[in-house]
Amino acid sequence: MALLEDFRQAVIAGDADGAAGIAAGIASEGKASADEVIASLSAAMEEVGGKYETGEYFIPEMLRSAAAVERALQVLDPYLFERRQEYAGVVVMGTVRGDIHNIGKDIIISALRASGYEVHDLGVNVSADKFVARVKEVDADLLLLSAFTTSTRQALVDVLSALEAAGLRDRVKVVSGGAAHSEELAQEVGVDAFASDVKGTLAICRELLGGKHLPGSGGETGC
Amino acid sequence: MNSRERFQAVLAGEIPDMVPVIPVVDGFFAPGLTGRPSDECWQDNDCLAGALALALERFGMDGVVAEMGLGPAPEVLGCPVQIEGNEVPLVTDRLVETRADLEKITVPDPWSGGKMEPVERLVALAGGDSVILGAVRSPFEYAATVRGLLDFMGDFYRDPELVRDLIAACLPATLAVGRALAEAGVDAVVVKDSFASTSMISPDHYREFAYPAEREAVAGLEGIPVILHVCRNSLPILPLMAATGAAVLEIDSPVDLRQAREAAGDAVVLKGNIDAVSVIEKGTAADVDAAVSAAIDAARGGKFILSTGDSVPLSAPEENLAALVASGRRYGKYQGGDA
Numbered sequence: 001m002a003l004l005e006d007f008r009q010a011v012i013a014g015d016a017d018g019a020a021g022i023a024a025g026i027a028s029e030g031k032a033s034a035d036e037v038i039a040s041l042s043a044a045m046e047e048v049g050g051k052y053e054t055g056e057y058f059i060p061e062m063l064r065s066a067a068a069v070e071r072a073l074q075v076l077d078p079y080l081f082e083r084r085q086e087y088a089g090v091v092v093m094g095t096v097r098g099d100i101h102n103i104g105k106d107i108i109i110s111a112l113r114a115s116g117y118e119v120h121d122l123g124v125n126v127s128a129d130k131f132v133a134r135v136k137e138v139d140a141d142l143l144l145l146s147a148f149t150t151s152t153r154q155a156l157v158d159v160l161s162a163l164e165a166a167g168l169r170d171r172v173k174v175v176s177g178g179a180a181h182s183e184e185l186a187q188e189v190g191v192d193a194f195a196s197d198v199k200g201t202l203a204i205c206r207e208l209l210g211g212k213h214l215p216g217s218g219g220e221t222g223c
Numbered sequence: 224m225n226s227r228e229r230f231q232a233v234l235a236g237e238i239p240d241m242v243p244v245i246p247v248v249d250g251f252f253a254p255g256l257t258g259r260p261s262d263e264c265w266q267d268n269d270c271l272a273g274a275l276a277l278a279l280e281r282f283g284m285d286g287v288v289a290e291m292g293l294g295p296a297p298e299v300l301g302c303p304v305q306i307e308g309n310e311v312p313l314v315t316d317r318l319v320e321t322r323a324d325l326e327k328i329t330v331p332d333p334w335s336g337g338k339m340e341p342v343e344r345l346v347a348l349a350g351g352d353s354v355i356l357g358a359v360r361s362p363f364e365y366a367a368t369v370r371g372l373l374d375f376m377g378d379f380y381r382d383p384e385l386v387r388d389l390i391a392a393c394l395p396a397t398l399a400v401g402r403a404l405a406e407a408g409v410d411a412v413v414v415k416d417s418f419a420s421t422s423m424i425s426p427d428h429y430r431e432f433a434y435p436a437e438r439e440a441v442a443g444l445e446g447i448p449v450i451l452h453v454c455r456n457s458l459p460i461l462p463l464m465a466a467t468g469a470a471v472l473e474i475d476s477p478v479d480l481r482q483a484r485e486a487a488g489d490a491v492v493l494k495g496n497i498d499a500v501s502v503i504e505k506g507t508a509a510d511v512d513a514a515v516s517a518a519i520d521a522a523r524g525g526k527f528i529l530s531t532g533d534s535v536p537l538s539a540p541e542e543n544l545a546a547l548v549a550s551g552r553r554y555g556k557y558q559g560g561d562a
Contacts, residue, residue: 014380058421058423058424058425058428059373059376059423059424060376060377060379060380060424060425060428061425063373063376063377063380064377064379064380064381067377067381106372106373
């Protein structure tokens, strides 16, 4: 459909006005189904991610596209609300206790939100208790723990112990990431997965949520 | 030749006795040598200066990077800072939410509160024979700090005029700190422009925003050699980096040194580019030796300073730093004009 193709291209080009305009038409006239709209957004952000990976796009271009998605979603929210509730996962993310780096976390959160996820950003230097409380409050599907410094191993262990003590460990998948972490450390502390970059995080979220990925994407997008 | 003579010969375009070895040993790594936590050391001028002097003595390298007390970036700009554990001070909140906040950016006094004391003490302790570099952030990096990195980069398309105004407002901070470092006696000022990397922004955006500010910074620091540092990939922008007038370009590990020389031209000195993490922090002494041999081989023809591509991490093994210097000495002797 030409309209959805225009929508996709507007997001890829980071044309927030264009994307919002098309979104307004979709919302008011019902020109595309919610599934088609979400699939189009997801495909667009996957292409943006691909352009970043290949060096065609850089961080400002990623942010520009994320802003276009945000604008479009503001317009489309009432139209898509039920669908988004059905398909998008709920993510809680923060930088663990003892670590105050936020750049990597913020990039991941932008990418997740752009992909239609409900993301609860707890900020930096977050205690285990605060992670657990928010996971419980929002019934999170995923808990993403960002850790940049090398001294954060214990903080990861503390979060996992607190989840266990609260009886939530089986209800939420935990992913760790950040410059100080590795696959080995992730296995050692017992998180469900490790991710080292934006693309890897998106892929892991998709994998961990299994059938909860966004529709119409052939399983290639959704987190 | 002593270390300073060696360094100055390279800057003058001459062939010294051997390739100078000046890894980026600064406030990240050096405090660990004292056995005290980094946050304590960062707040103790004697400790910070002593740690860097100790690094010079222990490893026999030609130079180190002096740090202002509490670090140049946060302190001079009035941003809130957190110092915790073994981390260098980090800005925890931004200063500029909207254009109206531009007026919050003030020209700092780098001498206030004794912040320049660690540099002066280090120069007094070790500056006779050794090379003491002083680090300052570029206007582009300061601007990203006061605005918040992602909002700053979002502004490239959303409000490019704000980006330019932010950078212009931060230029006096770079110049004030750079001039104070020169006055304190450093041999060269390292202008760190970490975020101008083409691992983060496009070459077009580098040309539009970062490059003009780098040029102004270099021009404003006339009289003191400038080492321009850009993290990660800088290959596509090396011709422009060379055109800033910087005496030395500090090249990070993702860039091939031969390609770097080709891109930067023959006039400028290159400094680099052993991987500070995969080789120095996580590798073995044999890995270090192989990397040094390859780097010196790639940088034949002089105008080269052996270095890490970026700051040596706190947890780097001392034996790897010793290996860096030993291998640099082994492979770096100039014979008939070539190392």
